Structures are given as C-alpha cells and as structure tokens.
Amino acid sequence: MDERELKALAIAAQRGDEAGFRTLVEGLSRTLIAMAYRYVGDWEWARDLTQDTWVRVHRNLARWDPHRPFTAWLYAIHRNGCRDHLRRPWIRREVTPGDPAVHELQAPAPENPETELERREFQERILAASDALSPAQKEVFLRVDVEQGDQQEVARAMGIRFGTLRTTLHFARKRVAAALREMEGNA
Amino acid sequence: MSKDVDCQVFGDQLDALVKGTLPEEGMRQLRLHAESCPECAMQLRVQEHLALPSLEELEARVPEALLASMWSRVEERVKGEARVEIRPRFGWIIPTLAAATLILFFSTGFLFHELGRSRDREAIMAQQVVEQQRWLSELELGPSADPVARTAALAGRNPWLRALSRQEIISVQGLRTLLERMPGDRIVMTRGQLDATVRNRTLPLPPPLREVLRGIEDREGARARDLLRALDEMELSPELTFPTTDLIRILS
Numbered sequence: 421m422d423e424r425e426l427k428a429l430a431i432a433a434q435r436g437d438e439a440g441f442r443t444l445v446e447g448l449s450r451t452l453i454a455m456a457y458r459y460v461g462d463w464e465w466a467r468d469l470t471q472d473t474w475v476r477v478h479r480n481l482a483r484w485d486p487h488r489p490f491t492a493w494l495y496a497i498h499r500n501g502c503r504d505h506l507r508r509p510w511i512r513r514e515v516t517p518g519d520p521a522v523h524e525l526q527a528p529a530p531e532n533p534e535t536e537l538e539r540r541e542f543q544e545r546i547l548a549a550s551d552a553l554s555p556a557q558k559e560v561f562l563r564v565d566v567e568q569g570d571q572q573e574v575a576r577a578m579g580i581r582f583g584t585l586r587t588t589l590h591f592a593r594k595r596v597a598a599a600l601r602e603m604e605g606n607a
Numbered sequence: 608m609s610k611d612v613d614c615q616v617f618g619d620q621l622d623a624l625v626k627g628t629l630p631e632e633g634m635r636q637l638r639l640h641a642e643s644c645p646e647c648a649m650q651l652r653v654q655e656h657l658a659l660p661s662l663e664e665l666e667a668r669v670p671e672a673l674l675a676s677m678w679s680r681v682e683e684r685v686k687g688e689a690r691v692e693i694r695p696r697f698g699w700i701i702p703t704l705a706a707a708t709l710i711l712f713f714s715t716g717f718l719f720h721e722l723g724r725s726r727d728r729e730a731i732m733a734q735q736v737v738e739q740q741r742w743l744s745e746l747e748l749g750p751s752a753d754p755v756a757r758t759a760a761l762a763g764r765n766p767w768l769r770a771l772s773r774q775e776i777i778s779v780q781g782l783r784t785l786l787e788r789m790p791g792d793r794i795v796m797t798r799g800q801l802d803a804t805v806r807n808r809t810l811p812l813p814p815p816l817r818e819v820l821r822g823i824e825d826r827e828g829a830r831a832r833d834l835l836r837a838l839d840e841m842e843l844s845p846e847l848t849f850p851t852t853d854l855i856r857i858l859s
Contacts, residue, residue: 442678449677454665467673474681479688542656565654568662590618597649 421447423489430490434481445474452498458566459502461540469505473498492577506547549599557592564589617647625654767795771851780845783838791832798828804857812857815841
C-alpha cells in the first residue's frame with residue numbers, strides 16, 4: 421500500500437470505518453513489530469508495543485491532520501512508545517535465547533545462543549549510551565542508526581537540512597562510541 | 608598506511624564501509640585506521656551491530672503468529688475502552704462540571720482581587736490615621752480612642768482648623784502655643800485665603816493684623832512663624848480671649 425491508499429484508509433477510519441482501521445492494522449503491523457524489535461530485541465515485547473501503538477492511534481485518530489502523511493504520524497507514536505518502554509527497564513520481560521516462549525512464536529531460533537545474548541546486551545548498552553546525547557542528537561541517532569531510516573527522509577521528516585543531519589549524526593556517533601568505551605572500561 | 612585516513616574521513620566514510628560500497632583499497636585503509644583508533648573502532652562496531660539485521664530482514668522474520676493475532680487483540684482493547692466511556696445520556700455532566708469549575712475559579716479570583724483592594728484601602732486609611740496622630744501630637748491634642756471615627760471626623764480638614772474648632776474661645780497665649788508647636792514654615796493660610804482675608808473688609812480683623820498679613824509676600828501663603836510675628840507686633844495681652852469662630856471663618 422502506498423501513502424495515498426494509507427491516507428484514504430486512515431480518513432475512513434477517522435470517520436468511524438472499522439474495516440478501514442482493520443486494514444491499516446493488518447497492513448502495517450509487520451513493519452511496526454520489526455521496528456519495535458530493533459529497540460527491545462524481543463518479539464513478544466515488540467508485539468505488545470505495536471498493539472499499544474494501535475490502541476493509541478485509535479484513541480487519537482481524530483487529532484491526526486489528514487494533510488500530513490499518516491505513516492509519519494503513526495511512526496512517531498510508535499517510536500515514542502518504544503522509547504517510553506526503554507525508560508522503564510523494570511518491566512522488561514525476562515526472556516533469554518532458547519526460552520520456550522520464543523519457540524512458541526515460531527521465530528527462527530538463534531544459531532548461537534551465547535552470541536545472541538551478547539548481541540542483545542550490546543544493543544541495550546548502545547541504547548543506554550544514547551541517553552548521553554542531546555535531544556536532537558538522540559533523535560537523529562535513533563532514527564538513522566537504530567531504526568536504520570533513510571538519512572534523506574529523516575532530514576526531511578525532521579525539517580532539517582541534510583548537511584545538518586550528517587553533522588549531528590557524526591557527533592552523536594562519536595559520543596555514543598565514547599560512552600560505550602567508558603562503560604566497557606568500567607565493566 | 609593508517610596515517611592516510613583521519614577520524615573525520617573515517618566518520619564520513621563509515622556508512623559506505625558498513626554497506627561495503629567502497630573500493631577494496633579504501634575499505635582496507637579505513638579498517639587499518641580503525642585498528643589504530645579505539646574511538647573509530649567502537650563506531651564501526653556499533654554500526655556493524657545496528658546494520659544487521661536490516662529492517663527488511665526483520666520484517667521477513669516477524670513471526671506469523673504475532674501478526675495473525677494482532678487485529679483480534681487490538682479490537683478487544685479498543686472495544687474495552689469504548690465500553691468504559693461515559694454513556695451519552697450522562698454526557699451533560701462533564702460540560703456542566705467544567706462550567707461550574709470555571710465559574711468557581713473566576714469568582715474566587717474576583718473575590719481575592721476585591722480582598723486585595725480592600726487591604727490596600729485599609730493600608731491607606733491606617734497611614735492616614737498615623738499621619739493624623741502625628742499632626743495631633745504636634746498640636747498637643749490627645750488622639751481619640753476610636754481611630755476610624757476620628758479619621759472620618761477629621762477628614763478633609765487641616766489640623767490647625769481642627770485644633771481651633773475643638774474649643775469655643777482661645778486666648779492669645781493659647782494661640783501662640785499652638786503656633787509655636789508647629790514647624791515654623793507650616794502654611795496656616797494659603798495664598799488664596801490670605802488675599803481674600805486682606806481684601807474682605809467685613810471680616811472682624813484687627814488693623815495691625817491686616818497690615819501684617821498684607822505684608823506677607825510668600826507665594827504659598829502665611830506660615831506659622833508669620834502669624835507669631837503678627838501676634839508680637841500687635842502686642843496683645845496674653846490673657847485676652849476671643850471666639851474661635853472668627854478665626855475659623857478667616858481660615859476656612
């Protein structure tokens with residue numbers, strides 16, 4: 421579905437068309453779950469966060485301005501949900517690679533559980549290190565590096581020049597690397 | 608070889624290095640730099656970690672079971688929220704409560720405003736009372752027990768007239784004492800009163816006093832020391848008394 425079709429469905433959903441809302445949920449959940457997985461590294465959490473996002477979207481659909489892209493609004497809500505989740509580490513699910521819950525979901529089993537665990541821990545450290553960034557640097561770093569967003573599109577979505585984004589990203593990466601080195605030095 | 612690449616160049620080429628879109632030699636030089644620079648090595652490690660798996664790969668790996676149950680879960684929660692919404696027939700309660708809250712808020716604000724103004728007025732009145740007390744003490748008159756009644760009674764009249772109006776007759780000595788208690792430069796007759804007094808032939812004014820008053824050239828009027836001088840020049844007996852009404856008539 422392209423942006424025009426998504427917008428038409430969102431407008432219909434805004435007017436109370438449940439079928440339109442359902443089509444949106446079924447069409448975009450895969451991307452949202454994948455996006456959330458990049459933050460939390462756990463399929464079940466990614467599913468729960470995506471579900472929360474859709475409930476929030478349904479609740480606030482009347483506030484969406486149809487003159488603006490629906491996906492940009494949706495991703496912003498989803499991104500905020502994922503970041504809020506990272507700020508609440510005490511509610512993290514205790515799932516380790518090889519956990520039966522993961523197998524039940526039929527996700528591909530990790531080839532090497534230890535490597536997978538290391539990957540997940542490193543991912544958590546990266547996200548923790550991003551807390552040292554300024555708000556602008558963090559926004560750019562999360563959108564470009566964590567979510568692997570296209571740099572031109574991110575610059576456009578944030579309303580900044582591409583050169584500004586590159587400079588901000590450069591400093592953000594340096595600060596994250598420095599914070600990680602410090603963490604590893606203290607470990 | 609690593610000297611050929613500095614950290615700035617490494618940062619600029621980092622994305623291309625991770626994607627593997629650089630020529631072989633360029634990639635080799637960048638990796639050599641990373642080996643000798645821990646900061647850049649960490650940046651490379653972070654980027655290599657985050658680049659895999661890509662979002663597209665992750666999308667392909669999303670478990671189908673999650674997707675299949677998504678709509679039913681969302682639908683259940685959305686309908687659950689709708690059920691706990693306030694029923695339409697009680698919908699008037701919220702706007703009414705909001706309006707009542709607003710009215711209460713603004714009326715409380717108005718009351719506080721009025722209270723503040725009353726306090727200001729009270730402060731001004733208290734200041735006036737203090738001022739009156741100071742004048743009265745200058746004139747050796749005891750303050751009344753009721754400051755509000757005293758303030759009301761004395762409002763708009765100067766202390767000199769008030770002192771005179773409290774007694775029916777006054778002696779020359781009493782008048783002198785009153786004038787001596789005042790600061791010498793206190794105006795007891797304004798210029799207008801002074802001119803009117805001198806011009807008005809019907810006033811029972813002793814001729815020497817009229818002459819003294821006529822001789823006062825001060826633009827503001829007659830001061831306490833001027834009247835003392837007039838009393839001296841008239842050489843009146845200190846025991847001589849006269850009705851205060853005449854004086855008040857002159858000075859009012």
